[in-house]
Amino acid sequence: MRLAVMRPKDKLEESIVLAREMGFDVVAASPLQIEMNDGPEFDALLRALKNEEVDVAVLTSSTGVEALARMASRRGEDAAVLLSSCYRIAIGPLTAKAMAARGIGVDMIPEEYSSEGLVRQMGQELAYKRVHLMRSSHGERILYDGLVEAGAEVTETVLYELVPDPDAPEVRYLVDESMAGKVDAFAFSSSLSAASFIDAAEKVASREKVIDMLNSRVVGAMGGPTRKRLEQMGIRVTAVPVNATFRDLLESISASIPR
DSSP states (O other), X not given: OEEEEEOOHHHHHHXXXXXXXXXXXXXXXXXXXXXXXXXXXXXXXXXXXXXXXXXXXXXXXXXXXXXXXXXXXXXXXXXXXXXXXXXXXESSHHHHHHHHHTTOOOOBOOSSOSHHHHHHHHTGGGTTXXXXXXXXXTOOHHHHHHHHHTTOEEEEEEEEEEEEOTTOHXXXXXXXXXXXXXXOEEEEOSHHHHHHHHHHHTTTXXXXXXXXXXXXXXXXXXXXXXXXXXXXXXXXXXXXXSSOOHHHHHHHHHHHSOO
């Protein structure tokens, strides 16, 4: 089973290793570049943290943790100290692991590792709290909207930008292999990576042919928003794990493969 893996550069190698350990033949690419949002928005977050104007800090990815730590360090600050007075939520175990590696405490991980799971489990408890979401430029709206609806005072800080890179050589190779029928399954870890892959594929084939190709393969989506975006584009999604982790996505794809 040849699997297409699309992940940001900082997560690509570990994702390839994991997929191979689970028995997949992997072809991989990074359709998204990461650019830290190191400017006035981050300075405003630092002021809020220093002034103890943040009750709850929510970190939604290991990439976000690294961006927070690095940008704080550039200003002579320690992210662990800055967050020490907050109630600290990690969206899942990998985010929690990254926080621990930086000395940042973790007070809570939702039972279901997803934005939807966090809102369902903690929404009412966060009502009237000053909640800061620290994440990417393409964070899922369901988290922000769900917490606002629950009554939280929500501020969103973009720690890093995800910039599509459809012309990267590895992306072009992945597209060529896919359109040639040499890929059996696709692991889409975000709606943006899915859209970026399809945009890149449209440079060599019509959208109709790209969609037809995907609909003849096993397609996995890591989380509800990614599934929704794929389905909006006319793509049948075969595998969606309960928990939005890459390991769970791979397990879900594996279970969906006809035996």
